Amino acid sequence: xxxxxxxxxxxxxxxxxxxxxxxxxxxxxxxxxxxxxxxxxxxxxxxxxxxxxxxxxxxxxxxxxxxxxxxxxxxxxxxxxxxxxxxxxxxxxxxxxxxxxxxxxxxxxxxxxxxxxxxxxxxxxxxxxxxxxxxxxxxxxxxxxxxxxxxxxxxxxxxxxxxxxxxxxxxxxxxxxxxxxxxxxxxxxxxxxxxxxxxxxxxxxxxxxxxxxxxxxxxxxxxxxxxxxxxxxxxxxxxxxxxxxxxxxxxxxxxxxxxxxxxxxxxxxxxxxxxxxxxxxxxxxxxxxxxxxxxxxxxxxxxxxxxxxxxxxxxxxxxxxxxxxxxxxxxxxxxxxxxxxxxxxxxxxxxxxxxxxxxxxxxxxxxxxxxxxxxxxxxxxxxxxxxxxxxxxxxxxxxxxxxxxxxxxxxxxxxxxxxxxxxxxxxxxxxxxxxxxxxxxxxxxxxxxxxxxxxxxxxxxxxxxxxxxxxxxxxxxxxxxxxxxxxxxxxxxxxxxxxxxxxxxxxxxxxxxxxxxxxxxxxxxxxxxxxxxxxxxxxxxxxxxxxxxxxxxxxxxxxxxxxxxxxxxxxxxxxxxxxxxxxxxxxxxxxxxxxxxxxxxxxxxxxxxxxxxxxxxxxxxxxxxxxxxxxxxxxxxxxxxxxxxxxxxxxxxxxxxxxxxxxxxxxxxxxxxxxxxxxxxxxxxxxxxxxxxxxxxxxxxxxxxxxxxxxxxxxxxxxxxxxxxxxxxxxxx
Amino acid sequence: xxxxxxxxxxxxxxxxxxxxxxxxxxxxxxxxxxxxxxxxxxxxxxxxxxxxxxxxxxxxxxxxxxxxxxxxxxxxxxxxxxxxxxxxxxxxxxxxxxxxxxxxxxxxxxxxxxxxxxxxxxxxxxxxxxxxxxxxxxxxxxxxxxxxxxxxxxxxxxxxxxxxxxxxxxxxxxxxxxxxxxxxxxxxxxxxxxxxxxxxxxxxxxxxxxxxxxxxxxxxxxxxxxx
Numbered sequence: 001x002x003x004x005x006x007x008x009x010x011x012x013x014x015x016x017x018x019x020x021x022x023x024x025x026x027x028x029x030x031x032x033x034x035x036x037x038x039x040x041x042x043x044x045x046x047x048x049x050x051x052x053x054x055x056x057x058x059x060x061x062x063x064x065x066x067x068x069x070x071x072x073x074x075x076x077x078x079x080x081x082x083x084x085x086x087x088x089x090x091x092x093x094x095x096x097x098x099x100x101x102x103x104x105x106x107x108x109x110x111x112x113x114x115x116x117x118x119x120x121x122x123x124x125x126x127x128x129x130x131x132x133x134x135x136x137x138x139x140x141x142x143x144x145x146x147x148x149x150x151x152x153x154x155x156x157x158x159x160x161x162x163x164x165x166x167x168x169x170x171x172x173x174x175x176x177x178x179x180x181x182x183x184x185x186x187x188x189x190x191x192x193x194x195x196x197x198x199x200x201x202x203x204x205x206x207x208x209x210x211x212x213x214x215x216x217x218x219x220x221x222x223x224x225x226x227x228x229x230x231x232x233x234x235x236x237x238x239x240x241x242x243x244x245x246x247x248x249x250x251x252x253x254x255x256x257x258x259x260x261x262x263x264x265x266x267x268x269x270x271x272x273x274x275x276x277x278x279x280x281x282x283x284x285x286x287x288x289x290x291x292x293x294x295x296x297x298x299x300x301x302x303x304x305x306x307x308x309x310x311x312x313x314x315x316x317x318x319x320x321x322x323x324x325x326x327x328x329x330x331x332x333x334x335x336x337x338x339x340x341x342x343x344x345x346x347x348x349x350x351x352x353x354x355x356x357x358x359x360x361x362x363x364x365x366x367x368x369x370x371x372x373x374x375x376x377x378x379x380x381x382x383x384x385x386x387x388x389x390x391x392x393x394x395x396x397x398x399x400x401x402x403x404x405x406x407x408x409x410x411x412x413x414x415x416x417x418x419x420x421x422x423x424x425x426x427x428x429x430x431x432x433x434x435x436x437x438x439x440x441x442x443x444x445x446x447x448x449x450x451x452x453x454x455x456x457x458x459x460x461x462x463x464x465x466x467x468x469x470x471x472x473x474x475x476x477x478x479x480x481x482x483x484x485x486x487x488x489x490x491x492x493x494x495x496x497x498x499x500x501x502x503x504x505x506x507x508x509x510x511x512x513x514x515x516x517x518x519x520x521x522x523x524x525x526x527x528x529x530x531x532x533x534x535x536x537x538x539x540x541x542x543x544x545x546x547x548x549x550x551x552x553x554x555x556x557x558x559x560x561x562x563x564x565x566x567x568x569x570x571x572x573x574x575x576x577x578x579x580x581x582x583x584x585x586x587x588x589x590x591x592x593x594x595x596x597x598x599x600x601x602x603x604x605x606x607x608x609x610x611x612x613x614x615x616x617x618x619x620x621x622x623x624x625x626x627x628x629x630x631x632x633x634x635x636x637x638x639x640x641x642x643x644x645x646x647x648x649x650x651x652x653x654x655x656x657x658x659x660x661x662x663x664x665x666x667x668x669x670x671x672x673x674x675x676x677x678x679x680x681x682x683x684x685x686x687x688x689x690x691x692x693x694x695x696x697x698x699x700x701x702x703x704x705x706x707x708x709x710x711x712x713x714x715x716x717x718x719x720x721x722x723x724x725x726x727x728x729x730x731x732x733x
Numbered sequence: 734x735x736x737x738x739x740x741x742x743x744x745x746x747x748x749x750x751x752x753x754x755x756x757x758x759x760x761x762x763x764x765x766x767x768x769x770x771x772x773x774x775x776x777x778x779x780x781x782x783x784x785x786x787x788x789x790x791x792x793x794x795x796x797x798x799x800x801x802x803x804x805x806x807x808x809x810x811x812x813x814x815x816x817x818x819x820x821x822x823x824x825x826x827x828x829x830x831x832x833x834x835x836x837x838x839x840x841x842x843x844x845x846x847x848x849x850x851x852x853x854x855x856x857x858x859x860x861x862x863x864x865x866x867x868x869x870x871x872x873x874x875x876x877x878x879x880x881x882x883x884x885x886x887x888x889x890x891x892x893x894x895x896x897x898x899x900x901x902x903x904x905x906x907x908x909x910x911x912x913x914x915x916x917x918x919x920x921x922x923x924x925x926x927x928x929x930x931x932x933x934x935x936x937x938x939x940x941x942x943x944x945x946x947x948x949x950x951x952x953x954x955x956x957x958x959x960x
Contacts, residue, residue, distance in 0.1 A: 155843050159874070160784040162745020246743050246787025337742065423843045425874040427939045428782075430749035435946070445944065447752070561944060732840070 006037040006307065017044035023375055030369040038307045038355060038362045045273035045311060046280055047374050049536050054375040055502035056534040059515045063529040064522045069491055070530055071192060077118045077268060078186075079530025080195055081492045083556045085449055088192040090124040093132070093185035093457070093496040093552040095535035099240040100182040104149025109157040109243040111184045113315055116161065117269035120252050121318060123196040123259050124188025127429060128444050129158050131168040131184045132457040132496065132550040136177030138412050138730060143172070146180050148731060153243075154184070155423040160245035161252070164432050165424035166442035168457050172412045175465075178540025183496040183533075185552040187455055189446060196259060198268040200286035200321045200347055205265055207279070207290060207345035208327070210334050211251050211317040215300035217241050218274070218313025247316040247339070254337040255318065263326030270317040276310045278319040279345075280353060284371040289348035294357040298340040306355055306362035321347060379502055381509035387466050390585040390599035392664030397593075401637065401666055402712035404593045408634050408667070409641050410722040411592050419727030437646070439565035440485035440630050443557065452560025454488030456553045460633070461546035463601035466586050468510040472517030472549050473604045477671065479553030480525050481630040484613040485674060486563045487620035488555030490525065495532035495551055500544025502536045510547040511536075517604075518549060524606035527553075564620050566629040568647035570702045573681035576636060578612050578673030579694040580657075582664025588634050589667035602669050609672045615693045616674050624678055631673035637666035639675050640699065641706060645720050650703035657696075662710065677701060734814070734960050736777040737763035739805070741796045744820065746782035746936065753938035754779070757951065758958035767799040777814040777957060778805055780821030782874070782936060792835060792877045793823030802828055814858060815930040816957075819875055822922070822932035831923055831932045832890070833882030835875075839915025843876040847946075848913060848935055850898040850921050851905055857928045858960045860897065862952035868905040869949040871935035873913065878934040880916035880923075887917055897922035898933055 007013055014024035017040060027035055027043045035043065045051055053060065065073035071088055072080040078092035096111025108131075116126050131154055136143040158165045163186070200207075218241035258264060266286065268278045275297070283290035294309045304312075322330055327343070334341035348354075353370070355363035399407070408414050421436040433452055434443035441456040458478040464471025476493065483490040495518065500507040522528055538545040557563055568574075584590050585599025619625045627647065631639045644651050656665040678684050681697045688695035707713050736754050738747050747764065754762045763775065767785075772778060785796035796802070809815055809830055817825040825831040838844055847870050852863040863869065882890070890896055898921040902911040912919045914934070922933025937950025 152842075155845075159843055159845075159876075160743070160745075160787065162783060244787070246784060246789065249743055249745065249784070422846050425843070425845045427845070427872045427874060427936070427945075428745055428749065430746075430752050430939050430942075430945065433944055447748075 006305065009034050009037055009040050014040060017041065018048055019044050023047060026373060030366065030373060036363060038310055039365055041307045041311050042276050042363060042365060043370065045276055046370060051273050051277055052374045053534055055377050055379050055536060056497065056511065057376055058378050059512050062515055062519045064519060065528050065530065067526055067528050070528055071195065073530045074532060076197060077121050079492060079494055080122065081530060081554065082192055083451065085451060086192055087446065088190050088195060089187060089453060089554055090119050090122050090190055091185065091187040091494055091552065091554055092118050092531040093183050093494045093550065094118065094533040095496050095498060096182045096184065097179065097498065097535050097538055100150055101146065101178065101180055103240040104146045105153040105156065106240050106242050108150040108153030108182050110241045110315055111182050112154055112157040113243045113245065113248050114271050115184045115186045116163065116248060117271065119186040119188040120255055121196065121267050121269045122190065123194050124190040125256060126163045126186050126188040127431065128187045128442065128455055129163050129165045129184065130442065130455055130457050130552065131182065132459065133168065133170045134176045134181035134461065134548060135172050136180065137174040138172055140177050144731065150180065150182055151420050151423055157243055157245045159425040161249045162428050164426050164428050166426050166432055166444060167436050167455055170417055170420065171461060173461065173546055175546045179538045179545050181498050181545065181548055183550045185457060185494065187453065187554060194259065196264055196267050198266050198282050198285055200266045200282040200288050200290065202265055202321065203288060203347050203349045205321050205347045206324055206327055206343045207292065207347065208320045208322050209297060209317065209342045209344045210320065210339055212244060212247050212314055213298040213300040213340060214309060214312050214314045216304065216308055216312060219308060219311045241313045241315050243315050250337045250339055251316055251318065254334050254339055258330055258333050261326065261329065263322050263330045265321040265323060267318060267320040270319055272313065274311060274313045280367060280370060282319065282321065283353065284367050289350035289352045289367065290345060291348050291354045292345035294355060296342050296344045298342050306357040310355065379508045380505045381512045382505040383509050384468055384513060387598065387600040392582045392584045392661050392668065395584055395594060397663035399593055400712065401662060401708050401710050402714055404589060404663065404667060405637055405641060406722055407592055408588060408638050409719055410725060412726055413588060414634050414638060415726040416724045418724060419731060433560055433563055434486065434565055438567065440482040441488065443486055443560065443563045445560045450559050452557045452563065454483045454486045454555040454557060456482040457550060458482060458553065459548055459550040461548045462586050462597065464514060464547040464549065466601050468513035468547050469517035470601055470604055471547065472514035473521040474671065475549050475551045476518050476521035476527065477604055477609045478632060479551040480527055481613060483553050483555035484617045485628045485630045487617060488557045490527050490553060490555040492528050492530045493551050493553050495529055495549060497532065497534045498538055498545060498548040498550065499536050500539045507544055514547055514549045521606055525610055562621050564625055564628050566627055566643050566646050568627050568643040568649050568677055568701050570649045572626055572677040572679055572701045573697055574640065574651060574699040574701060575676050575678060575681050575684055576673060576696045576698045577616055577676060577693060580660060580665055580668060580670050580673065582660040582668040583670045584664050584668055587667060587669045589663065602671050604671050612672045612674065612693055615688065615691055616676060619684065624684060625676045627677040629675045631675060632669065635667040635669050641719055643675060644706055644716050645723055648716060649701050650705040650716055651699045651701050652707045653699040653709050654697065655709040734776040734957055735774060736779060737765045737772065737775045738779045738781055739765045739767060739801055741767040741785035741799060743785045743787050744781055744783035746819065746938065749938045750779055750781040753941045753950065753954045756941050757954035765801060767801045769801055770804050772804045772808055777816065778808055780817040780824050782819030782821060785820055785824060793820060793827040796824045797827035809930055812927060812929055816859065817932040818936055818938065819934055822934055823877065825930065825932045830930055831925060832886050833880055835877045836879040836881045837877050838879050844913055845874045848873045849901050849903050849911065850935060851901040852898060853896045854894055857924065859931045859953055859956060862956040866905065868901055870940060870947055871937050871950055872939040873935040875934055878914040880920045882917060890923055893926060895924045895926065896920055897924050897931055
């Protein structure tokens with residue numbers, strides 16, 4: 001008998017659930033019969049792009065994932081690396097793009113909640129959050145609403161749950177108008193001998209549900225995240241989940257309390273596709289069967305069907321397999337924290353997922369084919385055509401250095417983000433050494449130890465559009481550089497691959513090329529990928545976002561007191577490390593001053609990156625370098641202005657080399673460069689020469705003004721006023 | 734001074750507070766679960782920051798009715814010391830241990846940044862290591878820190894010298910720009926009439942180590958450790 005709201009299962013319904021004809025045929029073959037409504041739901045979410053990575057898996061395999069310090073690479077809930085002192089850092093970045101456009105506050109908030117769970121489910125106490133955000137054109141009225149909602153959502157969740165938000169990045173581009181990117185990253189710390197995994201084991205062991213009750217929210221969220229957007233996206237609001245950071249906080253404390261015992265055999269959070277994916281993945285990884293009885297699932301609403309229980313994406317829920325003799329002790333912990341605790345099934349030796357509800361067998365699916373025969377596509381690719389290298393001498397400088405600097409420091413992509421950071425609690429926990437904006441990477445101390453972690457997120461999407469392979473490499477090297485610039489030893493990355501519709505060969509070509517570039521950079525820098533997330537179908541009405549492989553980087557400082565920031569102290573020499581051709585192609589100067597978005601982006605030389613970075617890091621750790629800033633968006637002059645503004649101190653700049661046009665030297669975005677502030681430039685220049693590292697003394701700090709080589713002068717106060725104007729004027733003005 | 738920190742569900746700055754107290758006293762404070770009813774021989778009870786019970790209903794409203802609060806009231810009436818920071822201050826006002834209320838910030842946004850506080854008197858157990866009129870930096874991190882009380886109450890607080898700290902600029906002067914959350918008369922913290930209960934919004938406990946940006950908050954904990 002068909003239940004209310006349930007329909008006959010056929011090709012038509014399968015198609016509405018996002019399964020292709022060929023995929024539905026495979027479901028029929030696996031089942032040997034027409035699946036039930038609930039079974040079709042399970043197949044459709046497990047085989048959605050979001051859960052199965054069916055378009056991206058073949059490419060992701062190319063990424064380097066191993067180094068001696070990697071404890072767990074991709075495949076677990078998050079990546080795990082050894083950071084010394086018997087500790088592991090556990091981290092991952094994950095997208096919540098589609099929900100954040102439909103309902104910005106809840107979309108962003110639940111994005112933070114979801115990534116926190118991926119980390120604490122492995123036994124880590126979360127110690128830092130970051131977020132990489134991309135928004136549409138600020139002149140589009142929708143953008144303002146989305147920025148406001150996303151920032152409030154990130155703050156609303158992270159502040160309440162008590163994990164400091166220490167860093168991240170924001171870009172604007174019209175390509176994100178209908179499809180903002182919200183990529184949230186969490187970093188946690190665990191003892192490396194107490195890492196919890198998701199593979200279920202022990203036939204007869206209880207399967208336990210903890211956390212919030214299940215409601216009808218977020219049903220088919222994973223499927224929604226696997227298609228592009230159309231004008232009716234507003235109608236998809238019911239597929240967005242609602243977050244409760246208070247419950248999440250209790251869940252963190254209760255899980256960590258339970259994890260201090262020996263009760264847990266396996267644990268996984270209920271993220272995308274909720275109870276379905278957590279039960280299927282845990283049983284699948286463990287090679288066991290799982291029998292669920294939905295009558296025992298804590299429900300927020302009455303009359304929910306098996307289909308709704310299995311596909312709900314209600315937040316703040318976890319699934320665990322416990323040792324039977326520890327079940328009541330575990331119940332006591334969750335009752336202390338006023339959280340639901342329910343035994344909703346057991347592990348079996350059948351190799352099948354069975355779902356009972358109201359005395360009826362609603363689903364009975366063999367797990368091996370559900371996992372192993374998940375679709376896998378090698379989709380056709382078309383390479384992005386190479387763009388022409390621009391000759392800077394042929395690009396006229398109509399504005400001069402001072403004028404261009406004033407425009408650049410005030411533009412949306414380069415202006416101060418203080419308005420955003422000031423809404424995020426960056427200090428809770430009492431371990432934040434470098435707060436947002438204080439350094440190229442955030443730095444957090446490990447409680448009771450000398451050690452600290454450096455954290456960053458990076459990607460330059462305009463480079464990725466122009467040359468996805470170079471852009472992929474550049475995102476990785478910039479993360480490596482930002483960690484290096486605080487003195488950290490870069491260890492590993494998490495990647496968040498945001499792209500358009502993979503069924504279009506141009507888009508798949510971008511994806512494949514970005515992976516190639518990332519893989520080469522990861523290999524050359526010994527900077528492996530340990531976790532990640534893929535978000536495809538980031539399109540609205542057929543228009544794709546800029547390809548955005550966002551990189552979350554993690555590094556370690558053995559002695560965190562050695563970390564340096566970018567604030568420039570007075571009376572120091574400023575030295576530029578790295579060579580400058582004056583690369584204007586795809587630079588922000590070209591876009592903001594010349595009004596062009598063309599040319600090839602600056603090339604990345606991985607050997608030079610490594611050599612220059614290692615030179616800088618050594619001199620940060622031996623105390624020579626007092627402030628450091630990598631040169632990226634906006635080029636050298638913007639980087640100097642940022643150091644001056646952060647330090648509240650002026651700089652007198654030297655003349656630039658004669659062989660590069662002035663505007664190209666000061667605003668070009670050549671890679672592998674750092675600005676370092678040192679008391680005695682002569683000895684640093686000698687050391688650089690010996691090591692074969694290009695180094696140029698470029699100015700001296702002091703006073704209150706930035707004095708340019710062309711005679712232009714601007715006070716640091718004026719720069720600051722320009723720099724800080726955009727966000728408050730736009731959002732609160 | 735023997736100290737304990739009350740842990741309500743949703744509190745999140747209890748670790749910061751424990752670090753600051755231990756940093757000055759050498760002793761780890763006792764952590765007190767909100768369902769406990771016996772505070773033992775504690776001299777100082779600290780209600781830390783966070784979002785007790787998610788700040789649902791109203792900041793601090795539900796925590797004020799937790800089982801532990803009867804013991805906290807008894808501790809206050811015995812003349813015991815109580816420090817409430819941020820959410821802890823909100824809980825103290827909801828529990829009628831301090832007057833007034835904390836409203837939404839005037840900007841209607843969460844504010845996370847350093848601010849400057851002026852010490853209004855130093856003859857209290859909390860402030861004896863500061864100089865009167867001195868200013869110190871503290872971290873503010875709240876959405877509801879806009880101190881409000883009726884005019885008569887504010888007048889009484891001022892006349893009886895119960896204003897502990899005010900928001901000022903770095904030069905120590907009161908000005909609207911320095912009063913970021915819009916608090917009445919720039920009040921950042923207040924005492925009970927016996928000056929043994931202190932509530933304040935900003936977090937001195939997050940500036941007790943030069944590595945984290947300064948030691949401006951340390952005198953408060955040094956004073957408590959020595960008392």
